[in-house]
Amino acid sequence: MPSQLVLEEKSSEVEEIQKVLVEYKSIGVASLRKVRAPQLQELKKSLLGQVHMRVMKNTLTRIAIENLGKEDLKKLEPFLEGSNVLLFTNLNPFKLALLLEKGKVKTTAKSGDIAAMDVVVPQGNTGQAPGPIISQLNGVGLPTRIESGSVWVAKDTLVVHKGDVINERLAGVLSKLGIKAVESGLSMRAVYDEGSMVLENQLHIDVDATRKSLMANQAEAFALAMEIAYPTTDTIKALLQTAKQKATALSIAAGIVTKDTVGDFLRKANAEMESLSKAAEKAKPKA
Numbered sequence: 001m002p003s004q005l006v007l008e009e010k011s012s013e014v015e016e017i018q019k020v021l022v023e024y025k026s027i028g029v030a031s032l033r034k035v036r037a038p039q040l041q042e043l044k045k046s047l048l049g050q051v052h053m054r055v056m057k058n059t060l061t062r063i064a065i066e067n068l069g070k071e072d073l074k075k076l077e078p079f080l081e082g083s084n085v086l087l088f089t090n091l092n093p094f095k096l097a098l099l100l101e102k103g104k105v106k107t108t109a110k111s112g113d114i115a116a117m118d119v120v121v122p123q124g125n126t127g128q129a130p131g132p133i134i135s136q137l138n139g140v141g142l143p144t145r146i147e148s149g150s151v152w153v154a155k156d157t158l159v160v161h162k163g164d165v166i167n168e169r170l171a172g173v174l175s176k177l178g179i180k181a182v183e184s185g186l187s188m189r190a191v192y193d194e195g196s197m198v199l200e201n202q203l204h205i206d207v208d209a210t211r212k213s214l215m216a217n218q219a220e221a222f223a224l225a226m227e228i229a230y231p232t233t234d235t236i237k238a239l240l241q242t243a244k245q246k247a248t249a250l251s252i253a254a255g256i257v258t259k260d261t262v263g264d265f266l267r268k269a270n271a272e273m274e275s276l277s278k279a280a281e282k283a284k285p286k287a
Contacts, residue, residue: 010060017056017064020088021073024052026193028087028096029079030186034113039184040085043103051096052088061086072195079190093191097203104185108175111168115160116183119174123155126177133176140170 021027032040032055044053058080065073089096106116121142126133128151137144143154159174160166166174166181174181191198225235226242244260251261 013057014060014064014067017061018068020052020054021064021068022070024088025090026088026093026096026191027076028089028093028191029076029189030085030087030100031189032083032085033187034184035085035186036184039105040186043100043186046103047099050089050091051099053085054088055085058084073192075197076190076192084189085186087186093193093198093203094205096191097188098205098207100186100188104183106180107182107184109166109171109181111166111171113166113171113182115162115164115166115181117162117181118158119160119179119181120156120158121153121174121177121179123153126151126153128176136169136173136176140173142173 040053047053061080062077065077087096087100091099109115125147126137129149130146130151133151134144137151137153140159142157142159145152145154159170160181187200188203189200191203222234224230225232226238229239231239248260248264251258252264257265
């Protein structure tokens with residue numbers, strides 16, 4: 001019976017989902033909204049060996065979670081809405097999120113899309129002949145002029161901020177100008193990581209800012225360790241050099257001759273001898 005075959009297929013699929021749910025440390029839920037099939041296939045290839053990606057029915061995934069009886073996995077259920085792809089990996093959630101960000105591509109905006117960056121239309125020739133395009137450009141706040149039979153944008157102009165919705169009029173203008181204002185790719189909603197949930201807003205890391213912050217913190221920690229003479233693998237060499245310099249200076253000030261200070265004493269004595277010699281030469285009576 002067809003219905004029996006369908007039931008068996010679903011039962012088999014649930015069992016497969018159960019296996020993969022317990023095989024990896026981290027499980028990411030990413031939205032498939034506006035993700036094209038070819039792009040998803042390319043992403044699967046690029047992440048092969050690091051991330052196992054699978055599109056699964058939300059209802060079957062919920063059944064698999066219930067069958068496993070693991071309370072922690074139930075934290076995934078609120079995110080099993082809409083069109084999703086599940087990503088299974090042993091990478092940490094932040095590394096996974098960075099990989100997905102790198103996999104995004106810029107594309108032409110449509111009405112209702114969210115700007116992926118501040119969009120600035122540069123000054124210059126649009127390549128468009130005078131006509132309706134002038135009112136279209138002016139309609140989104142772009143100053144124009146006619147030059148050499150073409151419409152030019154008179155100055156660099158910000159037309160939409162990052163995170164703002166792009167309306168139909170602006171989407172049409174950006175498309176005509178060849179400006180790609182949105183990013184297409186997987187958008188991570190949340191990651192289950194060994195019992196904990198890391199949400200979308202927690203996954204976004206400014207790598208450059210984090211690197212600069214770590215470098216500044218390291219410099220401050222090094223300075224503090226040097227100030228209190230706290231030995232570590234990073235400070236021990238500098239501390240020994242500083243100690244040697246201070247010991248040498250103290251020995252010279254106290255007149256203590258050592259193998260490290262004898263050269264300084266000899267140079268000092270030589271300088272004093274030359275100074276006395278010059279003074280004596282000047283003091284000789286003239287004939």
